[in-house]
Amino acid sequence: MTDNIYNPDFVKGLFNRMSSSYERMNYITSFGFSIRWRTQFLHPFQKSSDKIEIIDLLTGMGETWEATKHRLPNARLTALDFSAGMLRYAEKKNQEKFNRQVTILQQDILQNQLPEKHFDIVTCAFGLKTFDSEQLKVLATETKRILKPGGQFSFVEVSEPDNLILKLLYGFYLGKVIPILGKLLLGNPREYRMLWKYTNQFRNAKQAAEIFKSAGLDVTYKSYFYGCATGFSGRRVAE
Numbered sequence: 001m002t003d004n005i006y007n008p009d010f011v012k013g014l015f016n017r018m019s020s021s022y023e024r025m026n027y028i029t030s031f032g033f034s035i036r037w038r039t040q041f042l043h044p045f046q047k048s049s050d051k052i053e054i055i056d057l058l059t060g061m062g063e064t065w066e067a068t069k070h071r072l073p074n075a076r077l078t079a080l081d082f083s084a085g086m087l088r089y090a091e092k093k094n095q096e097k098f099n100r101q102v103t104i105l106q107q108d109i110l111q112n113q114l115p116e117k118h119f120d121i122v123t124c125a126f127g128l129k130t131f132d133s134e135q136l137k138v139l140a141t142e143t144k145r146i147l148k149p150g151g152q153f154s155f156v157e158v159s160e161p162d163n164l165i166l167k168l169l170y171g172f173y174l175g176k177v178i179p180i181l182g183k184l185l186l187g188n189p190r191e192y193r194m195l196w197k198y199t200n201q202f203r204n205a206k207q208a209a210e211i212f213k214s215a216g217l218d219v220t221y222k223s224y225f226y227g228c229a230t231g232f233s234g235r236r237v238a239e
């Protein structure tokens, strides 16, 4: 096994193993806040009934689809992830709730075959933390490449709050309570301890926002609930 927690095969293995419990655990992890953040991070996009092209990167089991369809009901939604385990649940959701209208792609975003200048909107929830800075540079260049000029994007990630008391409480909860819950409820504490390791290293989306700026994108940094989640949104400047 590799020591590099950012190695794509390691990350893929982690999510494959967590896929049977991820949705339940995700809800418990953030006291349901993740659902709220998944709605809030779409606020930069104006509500519209146009048939625009959207891609949800690192889609997991399609946790953002409902909020996306609510805001942009006629959008054509493409969803990308590289974990077969997570996508199995995404496929099920697509069949049962989305009339198979979501195009699901199993690809690594860092080596993707997506067309350039194709999407009006790129979204990505809770996927930043498993990238190191070099991979974030590729993510930024790829986001720019696949967006139409003038197209918009939004990213959000669980983060370490600035407030000391909140930081200690959140750290204790994510680092200690969650792995115990993971063991008691789901039998896999190691995987959930890993998620905390990523969040701990990631801290917040400031560095990622800077990297996206350096790639030539227009970027606005965002903080949600006292910094318990952070992210950024913006657009590819029209040429």
Ligand SMILES: C[S@@+](CC[C@H](N)C(=O)[O-])C[C@H]1O[C@@H](n2cnc3c(N)ncnc32)[C@H](O)[C@@H]1O
Pocket (backbone or CB within 6 Å): 008, 011, 012, 015, 026, 038, 057, 058, 059, 060, 061, 062, 063, 064, 080, 081, 082, 083, 086, 107, 108, 109, 110, 124, 125, 126, 127, 130
């Ligand atoms: C924490 S989950 C987030 C899932 C979902 N977006 C949500 O809101 O809960 C991160 C997802 O990113 C995927 N992922 C990580 N690195 C990836 C890569 N390089 N290419 C494609 N998918 C990747 C994982 O398989 C996992 O499903």
